[in-house]
Amino acid sequence: MKSVRKMLGRGGLYTLVGGFAFFGAFPFYWMVIATFKRDHDLFNPVANPFLFNEPPTLDHLKLLLFDTHFLTYLANTFWVGAAVVVITLAAAVPAAYSLARWARGWGETLGIGIFLTYLVPPTILFIPLSRFAAALGLQESLWSLILIYPTFTIPFCTWLLMGFFKTIPKDIEEQAMIDGLSRLGAMFWVVLPLGISGLLTVVVFAFTLSMHEFIYALTFISVSAKKTVSIGVPTELVRGDVFQWGPLMAGALIASIPVAVVYTFFLDRFIAGFTMGAVK
Amino acid sequence: MSGTTGEQAINGTVENRGVNGGGRAGIRDRVGLLSKLMIAPAVFYVAAMIGFPFILALLYSMSDVTTGDPALHLVGLRNFRAILDDPVFLLSMKNTFFFAIVSQVLVILLSRVIATALMKEFRGKWLARFLIMLPWTAPISLGTIGWLWMLDSIFSPFDWVLRYAGLLGAPGALLGPDLNLYWLGVPALAMASVVLVHVWRILPLATVIQLAGLSSIPRDLLEAAEVDGATPWRRTLEITIPLTLPIISIAFLFGLVFTFTDVTVVYVLTRGGPIHSTQVLSTWTFFKGIEGGDLAQGAAISLFLFPVLAGIAALMLRMARKSEVV
Numbered sequence: 293m294k295s296v297r298k299m300l301g302r303g304g305l306y307t308l309v310g311g312f313a314f315f316g317a318f319p320f321y322w323m324v325i326a327t328f329k330r331d332h333d334l335f336n337p338v339a340n341p342f343l344f345n346e347p348p349t350l351d352h353l354k355l356l357l358f359d360t361h362f363l364t365y366l367a368n369t370f371w372v373g374a375a376v377v378v379i380t381l382a383a384a385v386p387a388a389y390s391l392a393r394w395a396r397g398w399g400e401t402l403g404i405g406i407f408l409t410y411l412v413p414p415t416i417l418f419i420p421l422s423r424f425a426a427a428l429g430l431q432e433s434l435w436s437l438i439l440i441y442p443t444f445t446i447p448f449c450t451w452l453l454m455g456f457f458k459t460i461p462k463d464i465e466e467q468a469m470i471d472g473l474s475r476l477g478a479m480f481w482v483v484l485p486l487g488i489s490g491l492l493t494v495v496v497f498a499f500t501l502s503m504h505e506f507i508y509a510l511t512f513i514s515v516s517a518k519k520t521v522s523i524g525v526p527t528e529l530v531r532g533d534v535f536q537w538g539p540l541m542a543g544a545l546i547a548s549i550p551v552a553v554v555y556t557f558f559l560d561r562f563i564a565g566f567t568m569g570a571v572k
Numbered sequence: 573m574s575g576t577t578g579e580q581a582i583n584g585t586v587e588n589r590g591v592n593g594g595g596r597a598g599i600r601d602r603v604g605l606l607s608k609l610m611i612a613p614a615v616f617y618v619a620a621m622i623g624f625p626f627i628l629a630l631l632y633s634m635s636d637v638t639t640g641d642p643a644l645h646l647v648g649l650r651n652f653r654a655i656l657d658d659p660v661f662l663l664s665m666k667n668t669f670f671f672a673i674v675s676q677v678l679v680i681l682l683s684r685v686i687a688t689a690l691m692k693e694f695r696g697k698w699l700a701r702f703l704i705m706l707p708w709t710a711p712i713s714l715g716t717i718g719w720l721w722m723l724d725s726i727f728s729p730f731d732w733v734l735r736y737a738g739l740l741g742a743p744g745a746l747l748g749p750d751l752n753l754y755w756l757g758v759p760a761l762a763m764a765s766v767v768l769v770h771v772w773r774i775l776p777l778a779t780v781i782q783l784a785g786l787s788s789i790p791r792d793l794l795e796a797a798e799v800d801g802a803t804p805w806r807r808t809l810e811i812t813i814p815l816t817l818p819i820i821s822i823a824f825l826f827g828l829v830f831t832f833t834d835v836t837v838v839y840v841l842t843r844g845g846p847i848h849s850t851q852v853l854s855t856w857t858f859f860k861g862i863e864g865g866d867l868a869q870g871a872a873i874s875l876f877l878f879p880v881l882a883g884i885a886a887l888m889l890r891m892a893r894k895s896e897v898v
Contacts, residue, residue: 548714
């Protein structure tokens, strides 16, 4: 009797988890289908849309890769992401170290202050920043994005790194200093190598957050060849009023899945950084 | 290096070496100065790129700046008055709250269910987790594009299933004789679609936050309660929920901030239509301020978000403090 109930529980668990997995992943499955379907099959309101009613095709992929700016969008995205990572590391590592080691009173407040900037959304900032970019002559330039994205990556990554640095025992640095390293030397040669997983996390987040960003890119960039993936795919693969659904879905799929895989590996750390105040 | 210096260091005076040692220590060892120097770039960057534009937004909202004429003339509160007379603004205000609150209540309930399920061990858990997390880990504009195709006016798979089940597209069918529901073309359905996509997007985040909360509950506490004969219901009501309440609120508040300030879902899905029925403050800011070129009114609209966000931030800080005491 008990084992029957257990099996029912097991079945219920799988149904539940399966249902939510389906809910999460279905739009991406839908992208896969559209990517490889022939137009004639794709735009057939009668046939079963979940299956291939005609043999699959690579036409949409070919069109996406060779007849659109998709590869340029990818290149732009990588360039912006890499530059944002560098700026973020340069500002967040020293700040986080300083806050983690020496923060008393004002330092603690400052740490929270940095975190709170996360709550001043792009929605309020994009209008003044658009004039800002214009004044600097950065309209239609990827540099405007490179300059602005650190406004959300620096606060978050500082907060995250602060947690990492706090977990590294002070004794290790003190030992290094006794052995003749300076304070700064101890940070560079002892603490940073130990915090390498933290640094890696920050690299991943600075990159994925800038890849996800939409509204600044939409505001600052309107020239097709300068767009990033997150705005290029939704705005450029529509010719006039005609949505080119096949290539559109292919583009969304190709750009989503690799980031999603990398992000998943670091998700727990993302959450740890997020909720540090609430869970100890 | 003599033994005494080493001993001093071990006793914890390294921190103060710069202060006590005076001129002997170089800048690399002077903690007081060093700590400020190291924080300075981050603070400066954030102040310049968030603080300054924020002040600029305040100024713009009280001026007559447009993209065509960027000269700043202050005009007092005229913009705010004009906005408050604008029915579209009032509608977007209502929609913003409606979307954020409805979707986040759903998210909290559903995320609790998934988090409880994911606490158990089962085969294929990593795959389930990856799939459940996809909406958060993939770029939101691209995920929403997937939804746009799924909610297509003619080729929506939902419509196909409903037709297949005989609920749609036949004379006398439950949902009407039309072949399609026109998800994004009918105000009520468009609103439901926006809420659905918000739920889809934030659910993974809330789930992992709730997972963190659930796994922080001491195991022996639950086991002790079980030994004492507490039913699963009582254990949930009297242990799990009170202990995870702070983190549930964190998940709720973050979700609220994310939906409240999101432009992407509405912009990609409906552009605020049909007839502004899904317009929210953030998209209305964009359409008015950037596409319409009226920077001043756009800034004024966006500032209506601020009091709410400030309130949420204050709540979060209070909760962070509280849990620090615990």
